[in-house]
Amino acid sequence: MEQDEHYHYAVIRRAIECIDAAGGQALTLDRLAAEMNMSPAHFQRLFSRWVGVSPKRYQQYLTLDHARSLMRARFTTLETADALGLSGTGRLHDLFLRWEAMTPGEYARRGAGLTVCYGVLPSQFGEALAMVTDKGLCGLAFTEETGRDAALADMMARWPEAEFLHAPDRASALAATALSRHGMTRLHLIGPPFQIKVWEALMAIPQGHVTTYSEIARAVGHPRAVRAVGTAVGRNPIGYLIPCHRALRKSGALGGYHWGLPVKRAMLAWEAARADAIPCEQTHRQYRAHTPSQPAPARTIF
Structure with missing residues (x-):
């Protein structure tokens, strides 16, 4: 970047x-x-x-009022099979991602035995803090609103027993590849099972489109758990790549954003403008996902 x-x-x-x-x-x-x-x-x-x-x-x-315009024009309904089976057609995805989820037992150990390398890099949405494990990118925070120190403390607190190493070359290289949308990017999802389901559903929202917290709740099979879904969205550790900025309130209001509402608004505007400016065939990308803890065949979204 x-x-x-x-x-x-x-x-x-x-x-x-x-x-x-x-x-x-x-x-x-x-x-x-x-x-x-x-x-x-x-x-x-x-x-x-x-x-x-x-x-x-x-x-x-x-x-x-742009968010409300997006709700009218580019609202995405997430069906359960579509979100969790990760299959479908007509998607306008901008990234090629492979992800692996931490098992519940590993998450319960609060990061014990895990080495996380971190570093900062410039991005199209301001300075970004990247965190990686040997399995892939596990954290991406945007520091313009929160400040670098606060963002780092926030991310470290998610896995308090992990060992953290300042290794900017390693961390920023993987994040830069992801943000530039060139090549495959590996993600390491670290969280409890419900949150990981929500993050998977978020990745089914096409670039330039939005959905609601209630739609995500239905997609993960818990239609009444809108508040819990909102919490899971807010706990997303990999900003932008897991697109929590595409989740809005049912009213069309932006809702919150962990890294600051100006960043969320810039992301939504940037994506909508690019979706309008770039022909659909140039933005088509293939998603593949595989979670070893769930012995299922590779899942692909087009």
Whole structure:
């Protein structure tokens, strides 16, 4: 991930603040560029290169009611067999992922015997904190809103008995591959069985689309456990790759986001803009998943 991506997100974050401060009034290219302390031409080039659409168009994706627009236009219903069997057609997935889940017994040991390497890297959504085990990426946090130290303490507290090593080259290399959407990325899901089911359901939501907490609850076979699903979504340790930002409240409100609502809004806007800008055939990707603790054949989503 190039350093420019981090810079671009800093501009996006400032743009969100300016758009919100305008109280619903559309800002012209000249006005928005001036707020960013950039020339209109440079601002236009930066945004077009980052997301593939013009600043004027992107501004529409950052409005406060964009989530409700997504609910109307790109709402995804997650059927139980589709979410848990991980099969289906017409998906617009942006990543090729293979994941392995920690067994309940391993999780009960609170990370004892586990070595986790960590490091930070720039991303299209600001600085990211990556954490990896020998089985794959187990954590991805975004630090722009929370701060690096708080994000690191948060992630370490999830597996308190693990050994943590600062190994930025190893951790950031795997995360950079995942964020750049090139090649297969291995994930190591560390959590209790119910949370892992919820995280699997999240990975069935196509890029540029959204669903609700209640739909996820139905998908995992517990339609009344909406509150528990919300908690599981919030405990997702692998930000963006397990797309908890695509889960909204039934009303269309954004709901919370563990790494800050500005980051969630930027993610949703970035994905929606790219889905509109890039032809569907160029965004089709294949997902494969295999969990050794569940002896089933390899599962693929198209």
